[in-house]
Amino acid sequence: MIVEELALPGLFLVRPEPHADERGFFARTHCEEEFAGHGLIGRFAQSSVSFNHRRGTVRGMHFSREPHAETKLVRCTSGAIHDAVVDLRPGSPTYLRTEQVTLSARNRHALYIPAGLAHGFQTLMDETEILYMIDRPFVAAAADGLRWNDPAFALSWPEPVTVIAPRDLAFPDWAGR
Numbered sequence: 001m002i003v004e005e006l007a008l009p010g011l012f013l014v015r016p017e018p019h020a021d022e023r024g025f026f027a028r029t030h031c032e033e034e035f036a037g038h039g040l041i042g043r044f045a046q047s048s049v050s051f052n053h054r055r056g057t058v059r060g061m062h063f064s065r066e067p068h069a070e071t072k073l074v075r076c077t078s079g080a081i082h083d084a085v086v087d088l089r090p091g092s093p094t095y096l097r098t099e100q101v102t103l104s105a106r107n108r109h110a111l112y113i114p115a116g117l118a119h120g121f122q123t124l125m126d127e128t129e130i131l132y133m134i135d136r137p138f139v140a141a142a143a144d145g146l147r148w149n150d151p152a153f154a155l156s157w158p159e160p161v162t163v164i165a166p167r168d169l170a171f172p173d174w175a176g177r
């Protein structure tokens, strides 16, 4: 695996290194020991899948409030997504800065998202599926979010938004929170 830190501290892109032969290839996608070597959490309490019928679907931008802030490893197992994060860690040198990457079944990249970042994505293909590994149990009362088009953030979305949950549309402006 190639584990590469991106522009936000603690945010990592994880790329498998295939061992190829005539059958296809084998590649590690996650390794507790190797993650620990990069200072990352490598043990996850739960996995979840997100299936999306339509291209252009937006989910997010979600985060969990302390003491339930989640660290997530996100990969796309079918189709493709434009994935986005916002740094909400007070005191971070990149506070309120964003990062966006493409994750696809084809590139097999995963994004390691540390606690304190908001996360969301837009599907780039129909029938897109996401696999999450999350370091702790989900606590609904701690779940919160930012609006996908909040003017406080320069998030760009490559497609017209076709489907979005009412809850995600209703997150208030970040300014004043």
Ligand SMILES: Cc1cn([C@H]2C[C@H](O)[C@@H](COP(=O)(O)OP(=O)(O)O[C@H]3O[C@@H](C)C(=O)[C@@H](O)[C@H]3O)O2)c(=O)[nH]c1=O
Residues within 6 Å of the ligand: 048, 050, 059, 060, 061, 062, 063, 072, 119, 120, 121, 132, 138, 165
């Ligand atoms: C996130 C989550 C939801 N649920 C339940 C709550 C609800 O009834 C149903 C659907 O939840 P949501 O509408 O929040 O699902 P969704 O909008 O897909 O939420 C996800 O969005 C992306 C952007 C993330 O980063 C994820 O961590 C998660 O927040 O599933 C769980 O049981 N466990 C979980 O971990």
